[in-house]
Amino acid sequence: MIVCETPQDECGVRDVLDRLGDKWSMYVMVELTAGTLRFKELQRRIHGDVSQRMLTLTLRRLERDGLVARTVYATVPPQVEYALTDMGRSMSHLLKSLADWSIAHRPAIAESRGAYDESHP
Secondary structure, eight states: OOOOSSTTTGGGHHHHHHHHTSTTHHHHHHHHTTOOEEHHHHHHHSSSOOOHHHHHHHHHHHHHTTSEEEEEEOOSSOEEEEEEOHHHHTTHHHHHHHHHHHHHHHHHHHHHHHHHHHHOO
């Protein structure tokens, strides 16, 4: 772990973790590990009720951070595709590890939540 010298410094970690820890960024990146997707394909593949506006904002933020590339084709109507950049792809093993950990520990977490909820009405 990197230890920052001062709380104000934060080593830039908080800014990156805030992006990756928001509600939809991880879902988008996980889906894009399979390859390039059009907007509607991506929206269908994301489990949950992500609105068109929220998906657009999430994609713009990920594009701004250099994790997702947006390609617009001059067709009528315009066709837009999204793909992970090299930097985004370099995170795929981390995303897989996190997903694997989540799946492996889901039953234990559910059990802990139930026990906590019973003891803290």
